[in-house]
Amino acid sequence: MKKITRSAFGIASVVFIATTFLVAPGFAADAPTTVTNIFKPLSTPAQAIHEVSLLALAICAGIFLVVAGLLAYIVFRFRERPEDEGREPPQVYGSNQIELAWTVIPILIVFVLFLATARTIYDVQGAAPPTDALNVTVVGHQWWWEIRYPNLGIVTANELHVPVSEAGQRRPTFLKLESADVAHSFWVPQLAGKTDVIPNRENRMWIEPTQPGTYVGNCAEYCGMQHAHMMLRVIVHSAEEFTKWVAEQKQPPADDPQTRAGRDVFFTTACINCHGIRGTPAMGTFGPDLTHLMSRETLGAGTVANTAEKLRDWVRNPQTIKEGCNMPNMQLTETELNQIVAYLVTLK
Amino acid sequence: MAGSDIALSPAAETSLPIMSRLHELVVTVDHKKLGLMYISSALFFFAVAGLLASAMRMQLALPNNNLVGPGTFNRLFTMHGTSMVFLFGMPMIAGLMNYLVPLMIGARDMAFPRLNAFGFWMFLFGGLVLYSSYLTGPGLAGAGSAPDVGWFAYSPLTGQAFSRGHSTDYWTVGLLVAGVGSIVSAINVIATVVSLRCKGMTLMRMPLFVWLNVVAAAMIIFALPPLSAAQIMLLLDRFLGARFFNTQAGGSAVLWQHFFWIFGHPEVYILMIPGWACASEIIPVFSRKPIFGYPIMVAATVTIGFISVSVWAHHMFAVGMSPMANSFFAISTMLVGIPTGIKIFNWLATMYGGKIRFELPMLFCIAFLFQFLIAGLTGIMLSVAPFNWQLTDSYFVVAHFHYVLIGGLAFTIFAAIYYWYPKAMGRMLNKKLGLWHFWLFLIGFNLTFGPQHIAGILGMPRRIYTYDPGRGWELYNMLSSIGVIFQGAGILCFVINLLWSVRRGEPAGDDPWDAWTLEWSTTSPPPDYNYETLPEVRSRRPLWDLKHPEDPDWKYE
Numbered sequence: 028m029k030k031i032t033r034s035a036f037g038i039a040s041v042v043f044i045a046t047t048f049l050v051a052p053g054f055a056a057d058a059p060t061t062v063t064n065i066f067k068p069l070s071t072p073a074q075a076i077h078e079v080s081l082l083a084l085a086i087c088a089g090i091f092l093v094v095a096g097l098l099a100y101i102v103f104r105f106r107e108r109p110e111d112e113g114r115e116p117p118q119v120y121g122s123n124q125i126e127l128a129w130t131v132i133p134i135l136i137v138f139v140l141f142l143a144t145a146r147t148i149y150d151v152q153g154a155a156p157p158t159d160a161l162n163v164t165v166v167g168h169q170w171w172w173e174i175r176y177p178n179l180g181i182v183t184a185n186e187l188h189v190p191v192s193e194a195g196q197r198r199p200t201f202l203k204l205e206s207a208d209v210a211h212s213f214w215v216p217q218l219a220g221k222t223d224v225i226p227n228r229e230n231r232m233w234i235e236p237t238q239p240g241t242y243v244g245n246c247a248e249y250c251g252m253q254h255a256h257m258m259l260r261v262i263v264h265s266a267e268e269f270t271k272w273v274a275e276q277k278q279p280p281a282d283d284p285q286t287r288a289g290r291d292v293f294f295t296t297a298c299i300n301c302h303g304i305r306g307t308p309a310m311g312t313f314g315p316d317l318t319h320l321m322s323r324e325t326l327g328a329g330t331v332a333n334t335a336e337k338l339r340d341w342v343r344n345p346q347t348i349k350e351g352c353n354m355p356n357m358q359l360t361e362t363e364l365n366q367i368v369a370y371l372v373t374l375k
Numbered sequence: 376m377a378g379s380d381i382a383l384s385p386a387a388e389t390s391l392p393i394m395s396r397l398h399e400l401v402v403t404v405d406h407k408k409l410g411l412m413y414i415s416s417a418l419f420f421f422a423v424a425g426l427l428a429s430a431m432r433m434q435l436a437l438p439n440n441n442l443v444g445p446g447t448f449n450r451l452f453t454m455h456g457t458s459m460v461f462l463f464g465m466p467m468i469a470g471l472m473n474y475l476v477p478l479m480i481g482a483r484d485m486a487f488p489r490l491n492a493f494g495f496w497m498f499l500f501g502g503l504v505l506y507s508s509y510l511t512g513p514g515l516a517g518a519g520s521a522p523d524v525g526w527f528a529y530s531p532l533t534g535q536a537f538s539r540g541h542s543t544d545y546w547t548v549g550l551l552v553a554g555v556g557s558i559v560s561a562i563n564v565i566a567t568v569v570s571l572r573c574k575g576m577t578l579m580r581m582p583l584f585v586w587l588n589v590v591a592a593a594m595i596i597f598a599l600p601p602l603s604a605a606q607i608m609l610l611l612d613r614f615l616g617a618r619f620f621n622t623q624a625g626g627s628a629v630l631w632q633h634f635f636w637i638f639g640h641p642e643v644y645i646l647m648i649p650g651w652a653c654a655s656e657i658i659p660v661f662s663r664k665p666i667f668g669y670p671i672m673v674a675a676t677v678t679i680g681f682i683s684v685s686v687w688a689h690h691m692f693a694v695g696m697s698p699m700a701n702s703f704f705a706i707s708t709m710l711v712g713i714p715t716g717i718k719i720f721n722w723l724a725t726m727y728g729g730k731i732r733f734e735l736p737m738l739f740c741i742a743f744l745f746q747f748l749i750a751g752l753t754g755i756m757l758s759v760a761p762f763n764w765q766l767t768d769s770y771f772v773v774a775h776f777h778y779v780l781i782g783g784l785a786f787t788i789f790a791a792i793y794y795w796y797p798k799a800m801g802r803m804l805n806k807k808l809g810l811w812h813f814w815l816f817l818i819g820f821n822l823t824f825g826p827q828h829i830a831g832i833l834g835m836p837r838r839i840y841t842y843d844p845g846r847g848w849e850l851y852n853m854l855s856s857i858g859v860i861f862q863g864a865g866i867l868c869f870v871i872n873l874l875w876s877v878r879r880g881e882p883a884g885d886d887p888w889d890a891w892t893l894e895w896s897t898t899s900p901p902p903d904y905n906y907e908t909l910p911e912v913r914s915r916r917p918l919w920d921l922k923h924p925e926d927p928d929w930k931y932e
Contacts, residue, residue, distance in 0.1 A: 062847035063834030065765040076761040083759045087752040094748050097723055102741060105662070107730040115923075116730050120931060121668035121721075129720045130713065137709045140759065144709075145702045147761040152698045169537075204695075209532045210628055212693060212768060216834040220764020223694045225629060226531060226622035230695035243846075247693075247768040247836040249525050251532055252445050255839035329843075350445055 059240040059263075063216040069242070070218040071192070071199065071235035072151045079147040086140060151220075154199075154233060161189055161200040167211030167224035167246070169353060170253040171315055171328040181276045182303070184315035185328045186260045190269040192235045198266070199235035209251060215244030215261050223248055236263040243329075252351035258329025280304050280318045281373040289370025292363045301354070304374070314354060320374040327352065339368045404488035405903060406473050409495050411799060413470025414792075416499055417463050418873075423506075424458035425866065427451045429859050432823070436856035438844040448840035449523035450542075454505075456526030457546065460642065461553050462502045464780070467788055468649035469494070469560045472588045474799065476564055478894035478901060479582045481573025481910040486566035494560035501553025508545035522546035525838065527639065528609075530620035530631040535613055544613065547606045554603050561595035564588060573893075574911040579673075580932070582892045582915065583666055586673050587652035590680045591645050597684060598641035605634035629694055636687035644683045647779060648676060650787035651718060654740050657787075657794050658722050660890045661737035662729030665916060665928070668721045675714035675721075682711050692763045701760045708758035715751055719744065734888070735809040739790035742817050746782025750775060753828065768838075770851075771831025777824045789816075789869070796873075797887045801899040802880030804872050812868040819861025826851035891916035 059069055068077040105116075156162075165187070166173040174183050189200040204213055206226040213232065214221035222232040236242070246257035264272055282290070293299065294308055301314035309317075323333055327349045331337045341348055343364055344356040359367065391399075403409065431451050434442045443451065473491065477484055485491045508521045522542040524533050533543045568589050572581070609631075611617035618624040620631045659666045666672060688696065688704040696704075722744060731737065753775040757763050766772060789812070797803050830851040835842065842848055886895040895918055897906055914920055914928035 061845050064847070065832055065834065073765075076765055079759060080756070080762040080765070083756050083762055087755055091748065091752055094719065094723075095745065098741070098744055098748070101723060101726045102731065105726060105729050105731050107663075107732050111730045114730075115663050116728055118665055118926070118928075119667065119728060120665055121671065121724075125724070126668050126671045126717065126721075130717060133713045133716045137706075137713060140755070141702075141706045141709055144705050144759045144761065145698075148698045148701050148705070151761060151764075152701070209537055210529055214768075214834075214836065216765060220761060221693045221768065222764070225694060227625065227628060228695070244834070245836045245839070249449075249529070249532075249768075249838040251537060252449065252523075254449075255445065255841050 058238055059217055059242045061243055063243060065216045068217055069236055069238045071237070072154075072219040072233060073217060075147050075150050076220055079143050082143050083140060086136060090136075156201045156233070157197060157199065159198065160233075161198060162203070163187065163189070163200055164203045164205065165213060165224070167204070167206040167208075167213070167250070167257075168313075169208050169251050170246070170257040170349075172213075172257070172259060173207070173312075173315070176273075179273055179277070181273065182305070182316040183276065183319065184323065185258070185325065186262055186323050188262045188264060188269065188272050189234070189236065190266055191239050191263050192237055193266075196266070197235065199233050201231065201233045204230040204232065210248050211246045211250045211257065212248035213244070213259065214247040215242050215259055217242050218244075218261060221247045234261070236261070239263045239265055239268075241324075253349055256328055256330045256349055256352075258325070260324060260329065275322065276319055278319075279306050281375060283373050286366075286370040286373050289366035289368070292359075292367050293370060296357065296359075296363075298357070298367075317371065317374055320371055322375055335368065335372050338371060339364065342368055342371070404484075404492045406477050406485045406488065406491060407799070407901065407903075409491055410470045410472075410474025413466045413473060413495055413498070416502070417467035417470060418870075420458050420462035420466075420502060422866070422870070424455050424463060425863070427455040427458070429863060431455065432856040432859045434840065435842075435852050437853070438842050438849055440841055443840070445840045446523065449525075449838070450521040452838055453522050453525050453546070457505065457522070457550070458502075459780070460526060460646070461550055462498075462505070464646040464784065465553070465557050466495075466498050468588075468591065468646060469498070469557065471649060471653070471788075471791060471795075472564050472592070473560070475795065475894060476567055476585055476588060477571065478798075478897070478905055479585050479892055480568060480571060480576055481893050481906060481912070482567060482571035483905050483909075485563050486570055487563050490559050490563050494556040494563065497556030497559070498553045501549045501551070501556060503549075504552060505545055505549030508542055508549075511541075527635055528631075529635075530609070530612075530628050531622045531626070533609060533613075533631075534621050534623075536621075536623060544610070547609055547613075551603055551606050554599050554606075557595055558599050558603075561592035561599075564592040565596075573909050576912050579670065580912060580915050583655035583669065583672055584652040584892075587648050587655065587676050590676050591648040591652075594641050594645050594648070594680050594683065598638045598645065601634050602638035605631060605638075608634075629691075632691055632694065633687070636690045637684070640687040640690065641683045643776070643779065644679060646784055648679070650743075650784040651676070653787045653791035653794070654722065654743060656892065657736045657740050657790050658725050660794075660888055661732045661734055661740070662726045663732070664725055664729040665891075665919075666721065667724035667727075668717075669915065671717060672721055675717045678714045679711060682707060682714070686711060689758060689760075689763070690767075692760045693767050705758055705760045709755065712751065712755055712758070719748065719751070734793075735804070735806060735813060736790040736794035736888075738810075738813050739786045739793065742813075743783060743786040743790065746778050746786065746820075750778035750783055753778065766831060768836055769831035770827040770835045770837060773837055774824045774827035774831060777820075777827075781820055781824070789813075792873075794888065795894075796876070797880075797883030798894055798899045798901070800877055800880070801883055802876050802878075803883050803887060804876045804880060808868050808872040808875075812865045812872065814865075815861050815868065816865030819858045819863070819865055821858070823855050823858030823862060826854040830855075886918070889922075891919045893917055896921075 068074045162178060164175040164177060172185050174187050190198040192198045204222055204224045206224045211224040212221045213224055218234040218236055219232055222230050240263055242261040244259040246254060299309035299311055301311040303310050303312060303316045305318040326333045326337055326341050330349045345352055345354040346356055434440050434448060522545060524538060524543055531537060568585060608619040612619055612621055618626045620626045622628050655666055686704060686708045689708045692701055757766055793804055793809060830848050833847045835848045883899050885899055893910055914932050916928045920927040
């Protein structure tokens, strides 16, 4: 029995320490993956957080080793033995010197940790945007992200496109966060910590990705029914690619005469109450802008891949794909459905 | 063990017709009966909330699972969190305080016995109101059943625009009612301790259990009213067109968060301090030494009480507060670590040099020390505001507070039940079943919540009803769900043990653990009036003095 207690503590400590150190080190990560490990930062603010986190982790691991070791030793060393039967150990009531020691040492540790913490808080929150920083407004909706580039005249959804920041030429992106309904939280772990997106309030944060690629994240504040399907993608381009993406997004929406039928259905049903297509009578803002719908990777804020087939399922009845989302089943006929989808897939 | 004959006399009571016994439960103002009613209702809600959690874990075991839909899942975690905090944690500590405080200070009952009964029934009705939402929640407006706004009920999700129907009102009213029960029971505990201590029981001779619970009760009086006030404001918003939290009309969403956490953070200590109180009685008895540094333990607890009311916004590091505010709440949170560390060191020092007996209460306390250490350290990590920007609202936080509230609080509660059950029932709990409970629950608990630290570090947010494969979360979620099976089996052993031992447990006698506080000097179970003649004490360990006249404590204190 006593033996089991002992070895269980031993095993538990080893497991805890091992996992701590396996996850902890920032292995030189060079490309974003879908496994969004906060210990593999690829952006300046995330890197600053990572450094202070490692300090905190090291201090905690040290304390854990000492205290858990002490506990294991005490449980083993001072267990009751058969020959102790009936005899009480010496009664010790306390010692002020010892109490003083284990008060002062933690105070010193807290002091050091606090200085490092405060410095990082000011570094991250106090960073001033350089003149060529990209400014983006992100608006949280139940359950998708509206992304606006006020200086570029671009509006898109769920996928934030930004340029990469390089040693010679820093291009951080500064985000203004707003909410159209309830509280959400913007979290792309490899790029920065999370910042809440709160209605009636303007929050700011910034990212500075150092590697091109696709970074995934989630809404991190519970926001109702489909909180789970409010995913984010940040697509980081090289400088040239980003310019190219901006040019494409600035193009007017496609207007292929062959898909006129679908276009008419779109403009004469309730679609336009919620969705906008730039330069057309469709000016709704409750749902995602569809001007360049097919340039996006997913539908329903990361719920399914954006293919013609899935798009058809979505338009037929979004509730089967994302139960509870604010787009209703529009009760379209098969013909209308085919026409509308044929039109939408041209919006590249 | 002269008391054991008397101990079995309640068997005679059971021969009364069932209606008389039920009637007795309804009208009783006896602190021991109320204490046991609190504890058994709390255990009932613990089982219900545990089942809700198991359903969530089954849903999350596999990616893109379809066992429960998003609506149901959101209700599950709302009811789970709300029940665990308000219908398990609060009544459980109220029950322990009720049963033990008068016995430990040598009193015949609480200061206000009828207020005591009122508190219990308010809690029970609050709980029933909350759960009746499952039956009647759709209301006239036709939306929702049980509340689905999370136990923290952040506005404006609770506003009329986003929460139609009446599910949110069941949450608000249920907790408002239960909250009144908690406040009056806290007032009662303080009044009892101030006015009913027996002769010789100075404040600094009270058992640590009593001291710590007085601090917790004082914190309840400070922390619960802000929540009640906020809930009333929410009702005004929803029914009378007020605009406190209605962001569409210029209200503030962040205001609710401040109100909620100025209650919510002290609440964590309100729950945890009674757990420490149990550990502070059990660890000395099974180490065969007095608690190390009694005055320092008292001072550390009072300090924690004070600091804990200045840390609330560490739940809000991500809401975009100024760097100054973030720094303030980081340092205040780190400071809590110091008195908490002192407590852990004092418990270790109590065990150091002792002769540790591995009885069930002690096993649970040792596991508590280990798990609470982890909880404390992950708490330090979370207090580092920048680290918190990554970890908050991720599964890391879920793991952290379950290490606090299950690994810390529930383990000490189990220890307390194994320790005091013989006093309350006159019979011992079965040791073999108890060991099964201990090991299954220990393994299950760590298997469920250990891996969640890693899932959080890999970016898994809280409160999602499903997730895509390929994010690196599958393994940790699967392990977590498997752990639930072990926990469930452990709890089953526990429940069987509780029921079986009422009739068939070994007779306990007055003082089965060779302990030192006053409650062990009366019979098991104690008579209605607790003590035939009120005791008189000369030290912190009156029974030690009796058993060791050659070396009494009062010589040294």
